[in-house]
Amino acid sequence: MEVNPLEKVKNNIIWVVAVASIFVVVVIYTILIKMFRLNFIYLILEDPTGFLLSTLLIFIAETMKIFRLRFIFNKLKVKVSLKTLFLSRFMGDFMGLITVSNIGSEPTRIATIVSLEGIPIQIAISSGLLETFYDSIILTAIAFVGSIVFFPTSILVLISTLITISLWLFIFLGFVLKENILVKIVGKLFKKRLTPKIFDIFLEKYKDFRDLVKKGISSEINKGAILYTIFIIIIYVFSFLVLDPSYDLSLINVINGLFAYSMSYSVQLYPTPGGSGFFEYALIISNGVANAMIWRLSYIFVSIIPAAFSMVFFVKLRSIFKENFKRSLEYV
Numbered sequence: 001m002e003v004n005p006l007e008k009v010k011n012n013i014i015w016v017v018a019v020a021s022i023f024v025v026v027v028i029y030t031i032l033i034k035m036f037r038l039n040f041i042y043l044i045l046e047d048p049t050g051f052l053l054s055t056l057l058i059f060i061a062e063t064m065k066i067f068r069l070r071f072i073f074n075k076l077k078v079k080v081s082l083k084t085l086f087l088s089r090f091m092g093d094f095m096g097l098i099t100v101s102n103i104g105s106e107p108t109r110i111a112t113i114v115s116l117e118g119i120p121i122q123i124a125i126s127s128g129l130l131e132t133f134y135d136s137i138i139l140t141a142i143a144f145v146g147s148i149v150f151f152p153t154s155i156l157v158l159i160s161t162l163i164t165i166s167l168w169l170f171i172f173l174g175f176v177l178k179e180n181i182l183v184k185i186v187g188k189l190f191k192k193r194l195t196p197k198i199f200d201i202f203l204e205k206y207k208d209f210r211d212l213v214k215k216g217i218s219s220e221i222n223k224g225a226i227l228y229t230i231f232i233i234i235i236y237v238f239s240f241l242v243l244d245p246s247y248d249l250s251l252i253n254v255i256n257g258l259f260a261y262s263m264s265y266s267v268q269l270y271p272t273p274g275g276s277g278f279f280e281y282a283l284i285i286s287n288g289v290a291n292a293m294i295w296r297l298s299y300i301f302v303s304i305i306p307a308a309f310s311m312v313f314f315v316k317l318r319s320i321f322k323e324n325f326k327r328s329l330e331y332v
């Protein structure tokens with residue numbers, strides 16, 4: 001089968017943009033290093049144990065997210081292997097680093113699960129949405145408090161939290177709980193372009209998706225998923241604390257670690273690859289320059305290394321990565 005020349009060019013552009021995204025991240029870090037006169041090698045060698053412990057704790061926290069998603073799937077009566085969930089988690093983390101506003105992370109996780117397990121996409125989407133919901137709601141609430149505490153330095157965090165809260169209200173109150181709103185929006189925007197048959201299929205898929213999400217926000221899932229989320233956040237807080245050679249577990253340090261993680265999560269929506277630059281800004285507000293940059297380096301290691309090994313040994317993942325990076329560009 002002959003490949004369309006335009007499609008071939010488009011595919012080549014995908015990899016060019018991927019490299020360009022990584023280059024943008026490198027430039028941002030170069031500016032930060034120059035600005036704060038950082039020497040990463042010195043900082044790591046000064047406390048290698050702290051760096052390794054922080055990296056390990058971040059990996060454990062990301063692994064706990066795998067078990068949280070498995071819990072959600074089990075409650076929805078869907079079986080997904082741990083291997084698939086592991087691959088989807090770290091493929092999504094890697095995609096989030098190199099796509100604007102972290103936009104490629106969740107679609108990549110969903111596509112990986114659907115491709116490797118063959119489950120209906122609406123089930124994968126609703127499960128992924130639920131997982132994101134627990135992270136986003138809890139961390140955004142904490143970040144909002146942090147943005148008030150550190151205002152006006154944290155003005156960008158305050159803006160991002162307000163945007164996130166508005167989006168979730170729109171999704172859950174507008175789409176999930178009020179079906180007629182979605183029908184009206186789609187009807188006005190797309191019905192003229194869709195045949196009645198396709199429009200009916202869309203509504204049917206949406207109703208399945210809505211029912212799964214409603215089931216997902218039931219108390220049965222909420223209790224377990226919230227406990228998982230709190231445990232994950234606690235592990236992340238400790239990943240900051242171990243960077244202090246004195247391992248000071250004072251309340252102020254715990255709160256600063258909590259604010260650092262939640263605020264950095266919130267600002268990822270800003271339009272740079274993985275929120276780079278804004279992410280570090282949020283970390284520095286409550287955690288200091290040196291610790292913030294070392295922690296970010298640990299996070300990047302955890303996001304890149306498992307995904308890189310996965311793509312080396314699983315050819316199918318490379319095509320999933322390529323396809324989802326292509327789709328992420330269409331949203332920019």
